Amino acid sequence: MTARTAPREAHSAPTTSPEHGVAVRTSALRRVFGERAVLDGVDLTVHSGEFVVLLGASGSGKSTLLKILSGFDRRVEGDISVAKRRAVVFQEPRLLPWARVLANVTVGLRDKDARARGITALAEVGLAGRERSRPLTLSGGEAQRVALARALVREPDLVMLDEPFGALDALTRVKMHGLLRELCERHRPAVLLVTHDVDEAILLADRVLVLSGGRFHLDQPVDLPSPRSRTGIEFGRLRTRLLHELGVNEELTRYEPPGATDTTTGTPPAR
Amino acid sequence: MTAAAAHTIADASFRPSETAVGVPLEVEDPTDGRRTTGRRFVVPGWVRRLAGPVLLLALWWAVTGFHVVDSRSLTGPGSVFRAAHEMWGSGELPRDLGTSLSRVGWGLAIGVAVGLALAVVSGFFRLGEDLLDSSMNILRTVPVVALTPLIIVWMGIGEPAKIFLIATGTAFPIYMNTFAAIRGVDNKLVEAGKAFGLGRLGLIRRVIVPGAVPGFLVGLRWSWGVAWLLLIFAEQVNASSGIGYLMTQAQSWNRTDIIIMGVVLYGLLGLLGDVVVRLLEGTLLSWRRGFVGT
Secondary structure (H helix, E strand, O other), X not given: OHHXXXXXXXXXXXXXXXXXXXXXXEEEEEEEEOOEEEEEEEEEEEEOXXXXXXXXXXXXXXXXXXXXXOOOOOOOEEEEEEOOOEEEEOOOOOOOOOOOHHHHHOOOOXXXXXXXXXXXXXXXXXXXXXXXXXXXXXXXXXXXXXXXXXXXXXXXXXXXXXXXXXXXXXXXXXXXXXXXXXXXXXXOOEEEEEEOOHHHHHXXXXXXXXXXXXXXXXXXXXXXXXXXXXOOHHHHHHHHHHHHHOOOOHHHHOOOOOOOOOHHHOOOOOO | OHHHHOOOOHHHOOOOOHHHOOOOOOOOOOOOOXXXXXXXXXXXXXXXXXXXXXXXXXXXXXXXXXXXXXXXXXXXHHHHHHHHHHHHHOOHHHHHHHHHXXXXXXXXXXXXXXXXXXXXXXXXXXXXXXXXXXXXXXXXXXXXXXXXXXXXXXXXXXXXXXXXXXXXHHHHHHHHHHHHHHHOOOHHHHHHXXXXXXXXXXXXXXXXXXXXXXXXXXXXXXXXXXXXXXXXXXXXXXXXXXXXXXXXXXHHOOOHHHHHHHHHHHHHHXXXXXXXXXXXXXXHOOOOOOOOOO
């Protein structure tokens, strides 16, 4: 523990001053849980308007990183500067069940036009007219769209999403990918999305970062034309590359259990 | 077949197994033959809830009417009602009922306010918990009634002493239940509230208090019962008005009808409290979709 504190001196440049066009900058970020350093030397820069996806296996520390960037975890070493106007979308919608949908969207806003902006944001995520609904009457996808509207209404410079579609069914997830991409193109915030879903990363990202062993091991720009689809050689190549980086060999997994989820590889039964 | 088996693992799971052919399976109708068809006559909730008390009344009437019990020990509903009618007419009952209600009302109001404030302070602030919670748990175990001599020394035997006794007794159930409910509020919601710019007051107002309402209502129901219990105690020890006083007086005249009228009144007032809390639950907890029983 004492041995690692020394390098901090080298990075003590003034990072609190506003940097033009940089929404997130961390250097030599380190977070220790007990004996284990979950994050160990994370250097991350996210420019405004950039869509960055953090990819990592479970337990790789990607959620911890988001927690630190949102200010929930203060037991951290290293330099951090994050855009002040920021919003979070969690894996669960985390709506207040006793408040109606609109009140959930505008929670914490004090400006006079909050109500009007909330209604606009709800319309943008396709929930116009649902302002007075109770959260418990919404489907999983609808609730997560309310959470998106709640982030959007703050006009953030940075949006952080922590596996936002992980709890949704596959069909809803496809729709949500489209919606998120569309919203981000319209409002151009910097986006930092955490996921373990390689396909999701390639479909959404301008840049994919792979987190393993406490630091980034790959910084992969994704230069696919939009609208993106899962088909195509380039997609497959990227997919293999990222999976390999995560320590998964696609060729082996392909034939493993009968009735595996990957329907594209299933061979028709012999007659 | 043998040539194909080498590369088609997929069809291994598809092979009809020996057990699937020929052996009859046990099957059943999952509804067990008891289908719920479109229209079914449903007894309204309030009728079902009233059935218990009505049955009790009928039993009382039967026991006294057929002289199973001596009428000096237990008078029938008829004579109790007559006594009530008579005392209402003379103005005695309205005065005593009013006195009792105002004692309970004030005591409960103060007790609830104090209990709620203490619960929010020690539920929300860790320092508050360290300073308050252990003391509250020690005081909670002291029977409030044991404080009566002290209260009399402090405040005499007037109205303030009675209200103080009720307030003290009712503050604890409110405190205990609300505190537990505050600590039961989902931390993820608190975290989200903070992330979206809620300050301390905002968190209390928008997240903590609404989340603690279910526990608070349990405490309120409990407190309502405690309030009447302490009222009876206060009025029977030292009072010159109130339902408890009425019953003590009746005891010295051997008027069981008046004593039982007092008991029935207490029961009805307890029911009133239940109705009030139920109405509160209906409006404050309309967002909930909990299990409502089968």
